[in-house]
Amino acid sequence: MSTFLRLLSLMRREAGWMALAVLLSAAASLSHVGLMAASGWFITAMAVAGAAGAAMNPFTASAAIRAFALTRTGARYGERLVGHDATLRFLARLRPWFFSRLVPLAPAALEEERSGDLLARLRTDIDRLEFAFLRILSPVLAALVVVAVAVAFMAAHDGAIALLLLGMAVVAGAGVPALVYALGSGASRRLAAGTGAYEAALVDHLEGAAELAIYDPAGRHRLLIEAQGDALLADEQRLASLAGAAGSGVGLVAQVAFLGVLLMGAPAVLGGTLGAPDWAMLALAALAVFDALAPLPLAMQALPATLASARRIFALVDRPPPVNEAGAPAPPEGGLVFSGVGLTYPGASGPALVDIDLTLAPGRHVAVVGPSGSGKSSLIALALRFRAPDHGRITFGGVPVETIEADALRRRLGVLQQDDHLFADTLMDNLRVADPDASPARCAAACATAGILGFVEAQPLKFETFVGAHGTSLSGGEARRLAFARTLLKDAPMLMCDEPLEGLDANTAREVMSAVLDVAQGRALLLVTHSLVGLSRMDEIVVLEAGRIIRRGPPEEVLLFLDNPDLIEG
Numbered sequence: 085m086s087t088f089l090r091l092l093s094l095m096r097r098e099a100g101w102m103a104l105a106v107l108l109s110a111a112a113s114l115s116h117v118g119l120m121a122a123s124g125w126f127i128t129a130m131a132v133a134g135a136a137g138a139a140m141n142p143f144t145a146s147a148a149i150r151a152f153a154l155t156r157t158g159a160r161y162g163e164r165l166v167g168h169d170a171t172l173r174f175l176a177r178l179r180p181w182f183f184s185r186l187v188p189l190a191p192a193a194l195e196e197e198r199s200g201d202l203l204a205r206l207r208t209d210i211d212r213l214e215f216a217f218l219r220i221l222s223p224v225l226a227a228l229v230v231v232a233v234a235v236a237f238m239a240a241h242d243g244a245i246a247l248l249l250l251g252m253a254v255v256a257g258a259g260v261p262a263l264v265y266a267l268g269s270g271a272s273r274r275l276a277a278g279t280g281a282y283e284a285a286l287v288d289h290l291e292g293a294a295e296l297a298i299y300d301p302a303g304r305h306r307l308l309i310e311a312q313g314d315a316l317l318a319d320e321q322r323l324a325s326l327a328g329a330a331g332s333g334v335g336l337v338a339q340v341a342f343l344g345v346l347l348m349g350a351p352a353v354l355g356g357t358l359g360a361p362d363w364a365m366l367a368l369a370a371l372a373v374f375d376a377l378a379p380l381p382l383a384m385q386a387l388p389a390t391l392a393s394a395r396r397i398f399a400l401v402d403r404p405p406p407v408n409e410a411g412a413p414a415p416p417e418g419g420l421v422f423s424g425v426g427l428t429y430p431g432a433s434g435p436a437l438v439d440i441d442l443t444l445a446p447g448r449h450v451a452v453v454g455p456s457g458s459g460k461s462s463l464i465a466l467a468l469r470f471r472a473p474d475h476g477r478i479t480f481g482g483v484p485v486e487t488i489e490a491d492a493l494r495r496r497l498g499v500l501q502q503d504d505h506l507f508a509d510t511l512m513d514n515l516r517v518a519d520p521d522a523s524p525a526r527c528a529a530a531c532a533t534a535g536i537l538g539f540v541e542a543q544p545l546k547f548e549t550f551v552g553a554h555g556t557s558l559s560g561g562e563a564r565r566l567a568f569a570r571t572l573l574k575d576a577p578m579l580m581c582d583e584p585l586e587g588l589d590a591n592t593a594r595e596v597m598s599a600v601l602d603v604a605q606g607r608a609l610l611l612v613t614h615s616l617v618g619l620s621r622m623d624e625i626v627v628l629e630a631g632r633i634i635r636r637g638p639p640e641e642v643l644l645f646l647d648n649p650d651l652i653e654g
């Protein structure tokens with residue numbers, strides 16, 4: 085319930101329009117009741133007058149019928165227009181709100197989420213929240229208004245008939261929906277959770293299509309996904325059957341109410357205390373009231389899935405960001421200093437970094453080397469404020485980094501990450517991620533420095549060449565160089581390169597390292613590497629092992645020690 089209330093509180097801005105939509109919906113249903121009642125009264129009155137050979141004024145009743153028919157159509161149209169408009173406005177607000185809450189969580193707090201599941205939350209779950217008003221709240225509130233007015237109208241004619249209608253309305257409007265909820269809530273919840281998991285599995289399957297073709301020729305993975313899809317389909321079918329049965333149930337209760345009103349009114353008609361036209365009017369009005377109750381079983385069916393979707397969205401939104409992104413502007417310049425820094429990843433058996441003291445002064449070049457898993461990339465994640473240290477202090481220009489706006493700090497850092505993401509876009513668009521206004525000449529210069537301009541110019545479409553999803557149409561070396569060119573376009577005073585030579589042959593590695601060192605002239609450089617290439621030109625080499633600094637010093641001292649290949653080969 086608290087989830088639903090929280091969802092309602094998010095709809096505050098649209099509340100006025102939603103209230104109007106509910107009133108219009110109730111007006112449309114009451115007009116329908118009025119239309120049926122007036123028609124029943126008019127036809128019976130005409131028949132009675134005809135049988136008695138008496139004259140009757142047909143104009144008032146036919147005017148009422150026309151008026152009800154017009155208000156029914158107008159109110160229904162208005163309800164759809166206003167209700168959908170309010171809901172779409174709500175959804176249009178919700179999606180950017182959710183996205184803006186998601187962004188500060190990336191990358192650290194979203195690492196264990198599958199991208200397909202995040203997409204499902206952003207799309208399917210948010211879409212499903214439209215049910216909260218259109219399929220749940222609006223029909224329930226409108227039905228309450230319609231039943232209250234109809235029962236009061238009946239009570240003005242006959243108290244017992246009014247009670248009968250109230251009883252039948254409770255059966256159709258509460259009993260049948262409660263049954264539908266009890267029988268369908270499991271399937272409905274499974275659908276909400278399963279759709280995300282299914283979409284995530286599909287995305288995974290497509291991304292790993294090449295590996296599956298190699299390792300899974302029998303298609304076991306595909307069969308698992310198909311089984312997931314079949315289970316979702318079975319739940320959909322169960323809900324559709326339940327919806328059909330519930331519709332018939334409400335129809336049956338309506339017929340019982342109709343017959344009940346006829347039977348209960350018959351003695352009064354025979355006794356002359358109830359006119360035959362009023363008798364028909366009450367019976368048809370009672371029948372029409374159930375049209376307003378018909379959507380309620382579906383509302384109950386939609387409730388568990390809507391709540392499950394809302395919970396999935398709130399669960400992410402409520403996750404605390406790993407670092408506080410807000411803060412003061414960054415100092416214009418300064419060094420990055422780690423003092424006694426430690427980091428343990430959530431759920432890890434031991435610390436990734438212990439007691440790290442490291443200074444990256446302006447213009448100074450520091451290399452961090454060490455075996456795989458020794459904590460080198462974690463240092464960069466801390467510098468970028470993707471994570472916060474468990475203890476110790478990190479300062480930039482003497483100011484603790486947690487007090488600096490994260491984006492302002494990141495603008496000072498040009499970073500070439502180990503697995504820099506390439507977007508499914510053109511070479512030019514990938515470069516301009518670093519600077520949307522970069523001129524073609526600047527892009528070409530950055531590519532020349534990174535040693536990829538020759539490749540770009542050899543392509544028929546040059547910079548407009550499409551790189552494929554994750555840069556799949558580029559070789560590993562080309563992708564690294566393109567990412568490096570992008571880093572250069574950022575023109576930051578501090579460079580951090582995480583394994584820039586990974587996957588490159590010896591010649592290319594030397595070329596890329598020489599480009600890195602040229603670009604780093606006059607800037608601070610933190611070089612994370614397994615390779616010995618370029619280390620002799622560093623100011624300091626820091627050797628990490630199991631998260632601790634085990635040696636540090638100028639290259640002439642440390643390189644002797646690095647002769648041990650076990651240390652640098654991961």
Ligand SMILES: Nc1ncnc2c1ncn2[C@@H]1O[C@H](COP(=O)(O)OP(=O)(O)OP(=O)(O)O)[C@@H](O)[C@H]1O
Nearest residue numbers: 195429432436455456457458459460461462463654
């Ligand atoms: N997101 C994470 N969650 C949990 N543990 C992590 C995470 N990232 C890294 N680790 C662990 O922290 C330790 C240090 O990892 P890190 O990536 O910093 O090492 P590395 O020296 O850069 O390794 P490599 O040279 O292989 O890239 C490793 O034991 C790793 O398993």
